[in-house]
Amino acid sequence: MALLEVDNLEISFRTPEGELRAVNGLSLEVGAGEALGVVGESGSGKSQTAMAIMGLLARNATVRGRIRFDGQDLLGLKPAQMNRIRGAQIGMVFQDPMTSLNPYLTVGTQMAEVLVQHRGMNQVAGLAESARMLEAVRIPDAARRLSQYPHELSGGMRQRVMIAMTLLCRPRLLIADEPTTALDVTVQAQILELLGELRREFGVAVMLITHDLGIVGELCERTLVMYAGQLMESGPTAQLLSRPGHPYTRGLLDSRPALDSPLDVPLAAIPGTPPDLLRLPPGCPFQPRCPQAFEACSRRPAVVERPGGVLRACHAG
Amino acid sequence: MRRLLASIPTLLVLITLAFFMMRIAPGGPFDKERSLLPEIEAAINAAYHLDEPLWQQYLRYMGGLARGDLGPSFQYAGFSVTELIAQGFPVSLTIGLLSMLLALLVGGSAGIWAAMRQNRLGDWSVMTLSMAGISLPSYVIAPLMILLFAVTLHWLPAGGWEQGRYLDMLMPVLALALPQIAYIARLMRGSMIEVLRSNFIRTARAKGLPERQVILRHALKPAMMPILSFLGPTAAGVITGSVVIEQIFGIPGLGRYFVQAAINRDYTLVLGVVIFYGLLIVLFNFLVDLLYGALDPRVRVE
Numbered sequence: 001m002a003l004l005e006v007d008n009l010e011i012s013f014r015t016p017e018g019e020l021r022a023v024n025g026l027s028l029e030v031g032a033g034e035a036l037g038v039v040g041e042s043g044s045g046k047s048q049t050a051m052a053i054m055g056l057l058a059r060n061a062t063v064r065g066r067i068r069f070d071g072q073d074l075l076g077l078k079p080a081q082m083n084r085i086r087g088a089q090i091g092m093v094f095q096d097p098m099t100s101l102n103p104y105l106t107v108g109t110q111m112a113e114v115l116v117q118h119r120g121m122n123q124v125a126g127l128a129e130s131a132r133m134l135e136a137v138r139i140p141d142a143a144r145r146l147s148q149y150p151h152e153l154s155g156g157m158r159q160r161v162m163i164a165m166t167l168l169c170r171p172r173l174l175i176a177d178e179p180t181t182a183l184d185v186t187v188q189a190q191i192l193e194l195l196g197e198l199r200r201e202f203g204v205a206v207m208l209i210t211h212d213l214g215i216v217g218e219l220c221e222r223t224l225v226m227y228a229g230q231l232m233e234s235g236p237t238a239q240l241l242s243r244p245g246h247p248y249t250r251g252l253l254d255s256r257p258a259l260d261s262p263l264d265v266p267l268a269a270i271p272g273t274p275p276d277l278l279r280l281p282p283g284c285p286f287q288p289r290c291p292q293a294f295e296a297c298s299r300r301p302a303v304v305e306r307p308g309g310v311l312r313a314c315h316a317g
Numbered sequence: 318m319r320r321l322l323a324s325i326p327t328l329l330v331l332i333t334l335a336f337f338m339m340r341i342a343p344g345g346p347f348d349k350e351r352s353l354l355p356e357i358e359a360a361i362n363a364a365y366h367l368d369e370p371l372w373q374q375y376l377r378y379m380g381g382l383a384r385g386d387l388g389p390s391f392q393y394a395g396f397s398v399t400e401l402i403a404q405g406f407p408v409s410l411t412i413g414l415l416s417m418l419l420a421l422l423v424g425g426s427a428g429i430w431a432a433m434r435q436n437r438l439g440d441w442s443v444m445t446l447s448m449a450g451i452s453l454p455s456y457v458i459a460p461l462m463i464l465l466f467a468v469t470l471h472w473l474p475a476g477g478w479e480q481g482r483y484l485d486m487l488m489p490v491l492a493l494a495l496p497q498i499a500y501i502a503r504l505m506r507g508s509m510i511e512v513l514r515s516n517f518i519r520t521a522r523a524k525g526l527p528e529r530q531v532i533l534r535h536a537l538k539p540a541m542m543p544i545l546s547f548l549g550p551t552a553a554g555v556i557t558g559s560v561v562i563e564q565i566f567g568i569p570g571l572g573r574y575f576v577q578a579a580i581n582r583d584y585t586l587v588l589g590v591v592i593f594y595g596l597l598i599v600l601f602n603f604l605v606d607l608l609y610g611a612l613d614p615r616v617r618v619e
Contacts, residue, residue: 086525099516100517104612
């Protein structure tokens with residue numbers, strides 16, 4: 001049994017324009033200690049999947065399907081029960097470190113309260129443990145940082161604080177939603193490296209959400225490519241990157257700039273735009289943009305297992 | 318400190334404007350239905366320097382002001398303006414502070430409560446009530462309260478003010494607080510809803526903190542900011558006395574002096590109260606700035 005099992009997840013939002021279907025029958029698994037990359041464009045439903053796991057979806061959301069963590073059905077839990085899992089067993093790091101920390105509270109206050117809440121520590125013990133965790137995420141002069149406010153720290157430093165904060169209770173799963181997107185390129189690399197090291201150090205499973213296929217290669221054994229709230233393809237990262245089977249995965253790879261690509265050749269882009277989630281076509285959502293589309297694609301393709309542990313939803317094979 | 322000094326020109330403009338506007342108004346402090354003997358009138362005018370050219374009176378007044386002298390009242394013979402303010406202000410201050418405190422507690426909690434139930438029944442009821450509270454003027458609410466609590470139920474005195482009689486305070490404080498409660502509730506609801514949408518609240522929830530702690534520890538401080546800026550000038554206005562409330566309940570506060578002074582053309586008393594009010598507004602805005610700094614660490618660096 002995997003640590004996290006998402007089964008046939010559907011998330012939709014009631015909006016004035018109609019029902020917005022963000023996630024449509026997504027299934028995924030993350031094993032203990034494993035790192036899974038979830039890749040997709042904005043609006044592909046990857047962040048909403050994470051929010052559903054955390055129980056943090058907006059109030060106008062409807063969730064169907066099943067999310068099991070450590071054998072426990074998360075969707076059936078009461079808020080108080082969910083609060084014992086959030087922050088303790090599942091931690092989440094968000095995209096924007098500039099706004100994700102409370103500007104009105106010191107780093108120490110924000111960190112220690114997690115331990116006070118979940119571990120029943122007192123403030124002093126909580127601060128001491130927080131300082132140790134700041135050192136673990138390679139923040140020098142940790143004791144001084146505790147008394148500082150977020151605005152006194154750089155973006156990379158804040159993201160380190162966020163990561164340290166989520167690790168305080170030694171969670172078994174860390175969800176990182178675009179953790180490096182808002183950061184400088186050099187800082188991005190440092191944060192990714194840190195995540196990799198911490199994963200080994202703490203034995204924590206990671207679900208890394210990103211739009212950048214380049215990032216998953218560095219951290220994740222397995223990768224899942226999402227489009228319009230559906231699984232397109234998933235499998236071992238190395239295989240997906242070297243031999244992408246789904247036209248969408250291939251399109252993502254081709255539209256990635258390489259350092260050695262000639263400057264006069266324009267970047268390849270996938271033509272067209274993602275489908276309107278208010279009016280999802282019945283067939284394969286990628287069909288309108290797919291270079292290989294044929295008649296069968298007007299029916300929704302089933303997710304089929306391929307050799308090498310690859311799952312793919314494509315009529316083209 | 319620099320901010321306080323910077324407000325001196327503002328106050329000077331305020332005093333000058335008030336001085337000349339008061340003089341433009343027809344009539345004078347000693348006009349009565351029966352006109353005085355010319356000799357007596359001349360003697361009075363000379364005694365209060367009203368026979369001098371206006372600019373000279375202005376300079377004389379400003380000179381006195383520089384020495385902290387607000388001059389004698391024209392109406393209350395034998396009383397200086399300072400004495401009158403010292404007499405009326407504590408009464409207005411007591412009622413004003415109590416009602417602001419009440420407004421902050423009740424309005425603030427109602428606003429938070431409504432924000433947590435956004436667009437649901439509880440929210441709608443609080444907002445409807447507060448809309449009524451804002452729309453109903455105090456000269457409607459106060460007599461209605463007297464009718465109910467004093468005339469019909471005999472629970473509370475209909476008015477009056479005796480030292481140490483707390484029952485006297487109850488209705489005026491409540492009547493003064495009601496519109497503020499309503500206003501603060503709306504303000505708090507809007508600001509709390511905004512804060513609850515921010516990323517750091519999402520983080521707080523992701524940490525598994527109970528909702529109470531998310532609200533009280535993480536959302537309350539930022540949500541207080543708009544209320545703080547509202548509080549400065551409002552508190553200054555409320556504690557200098559509400560004309561209507563003090564009149565209806567027969568409370569000897571500053572507000573009542575102010576109106577009567579304006580009607581009587583008691584030049585010095587009007588000016589004195591205007592200056593006092595101006596000073597309080599400056600002071601309260603300064604206090605609000607200090608509080609901003611105390612609440613928001615990003616403001617503290619100056």
